Amino acid sequence: MRAIHLVLGVAAALLVTPCASAQTVAEFYRGKTIELDIGTSAGGGYDVHSRLLARHMPKYLPGNPTIVPKNVEGASGVRLANMLYNTAPRDGTLFGILLRNVPFEPMFGNKAAQFDASKFSWIGSPSNEVSICVAWHTSRITKLDDLFSKELVVGGIGPGADLAVFPKIINGVLGTRMQVINGYAGGNEVMLAMERGEVGGRCAWSWSAAKATRQDWIDRKQINIFAQTALRKHPELTDVPLVLDYAKTDEDRSIFKLVFARQEFAWPYIAPPGVPADRIAALRRAFMETMKDKDFLADAEKAKLEIIPVPGEQIERLVGELYGTPTEIVQKTMEMMK
Numbered sequence: 001m002r003a004i005h006l007v008l009g010v011a012a013a014l015l016v017t018p019c020a021s022a023q024t025v026a027e028f029y030r031g032k033t034i035e036l037d038i039g040t041s042a043g044g045g046y047d048v049h050s051r052l053l054a055r056h057m058p059k060y061l062p063g064n065p066t067i068v069p070k071n072v073e074g075a076s077g078v079r080l081a082n083m084l085y086n087t088a089p090r091d092g093t094l095f096g097i098l099l100r101n102v103p104f105e106p107m108f109g110n111k112a113a114q115f116d117a118s119k120f121s122w123i124g125s126p127s128n129e130v131s132i133c134v135a136w137h138t139s140r141i142t143k144l145d146d147l148f149s150k151e152l153v154v155g156g157i158g159p160g161a162d163l164a165v166f167p168k169i170i171n172g173v174l175g176t177r178m179q180v181i182n183g184y185a186g187g188n189e190v191m192l193a194m195e196r197g198e199v200g201g202r203c204a205w206s207w208s209a210a211k212a213t214r215q216d217w218i219d220r221k222q223i224n225i226f227a228q229t230a231l232r233k234h235p236e237l238t239d240v241p242l243v244l245d246y247a248k249t250d251e252d253r254s255i256f257k258l259v260f261a262r263q264e265f266a267w268p269y270i271a272p273p274g275v276p277a278d279r280i281a282a283l284r285r286a287f288m289e290t291m292k293d294k295d296f297l298a299d300a301e302k303a304k305l306e307i308i309p310v311p312g313e314q315i316e317r318l319v320g321e322l323y324g325t326p327t328e329i330v331q332k333t334m335e336m337m338k
Helices: 002-021 025-030 045-060 075-085 144-148 162-174 185-194 207-219 252-267 277-290 294-301 312-322 327-337
Strands: 033-038 066-071 094-097 121-125 131-136 152-155 178-181 200-204 223-229 269-270
Touching: 025 277, 033 045, 033 075, 033 162, 045 066, 045 207, 045 277, 045 294, 066 121, 075 094, 121 277, 121 312, 131 162, 131 207, 152 162, 152 185, 162 178, 162 200, 162 223, 162 252, 162 277, 162 327, 185 200, 185 207, 200 207, 200 223, 207 223, 252 312, 252 327, 277 312
Parallel strands: 033 066, 033 094, 152 178, 152 200
Antiparallel strands: 094 269, 121 269, 131 200, 131 223
8 A cells, every 4th residue: 555655646746746847938038138139230220120129128028038139140141040940049048030031042942041931930020111222323323214224233232132132033024224243241231332332222121221220311312212112102102113013914913022022021030940839929929019118119219110010920921821822933033033
């Protein structure tokens, strides 16, 4: 009987131990530091958004951990995605913001992209976005139609980034003449190159980021905004044509939608695969609560950032839908991106 009671006692202890030792999200995060990796250089839109988020989001996370931003440049943002997917801790102590094109790099055959975007944990985006194409005021380009007969040299980060992809897709579908010069560390460096006269413009610049970082250029008319690259016009840019409206066939429209739909989640924050579900849920809730925080919104207004939050679950669904694009459309798009 004593032996039976001993066995039963051990069994009961084994059943109780997991519950007793289970760690809540608050217990896990208390006293910890979360690293927020930014896939671009300092000073651009991704960097501005992330440093603002890092200041305000901790108070909405259980345990109130500190969030420390860190710039992780390289390979047009693919380096960070690979790190998040393959080597980053999967415990909720690290998440990052990707360039919006990066999730589709495996889809478009980029062999350097060693990840499956469908397995990331999508936390959210502070806004959807409309991007613009601009030419420096000393160039000969004032409108999109000019590019059918004149060339514009535009700055890029690398072959897979929007700064290179958007002008190539517009060239491929419409027959415009933009020449992409890659190799700049980020959008901020492209803007400096415009000022120095190294390039004549850039095609793929978030309108909210343009206002936040170069409002003086807009006020002084140092740039000509000649096109919008998105699925719909921005209400502040009603006189600027939407590239999508230049499409002549259903195939043209499908190609533009495949490339420009990424604007619907303009500033995507992700966590590595395999992070415990309760911690992802906490990160998502904290993110969305931050988007409503009055101090955060006041700081965002000062920085001239638009806040129209997109939940992580919604981004996850959209990525899945875009991955369902017919193969022939994807192949034709890839050819234009070369």
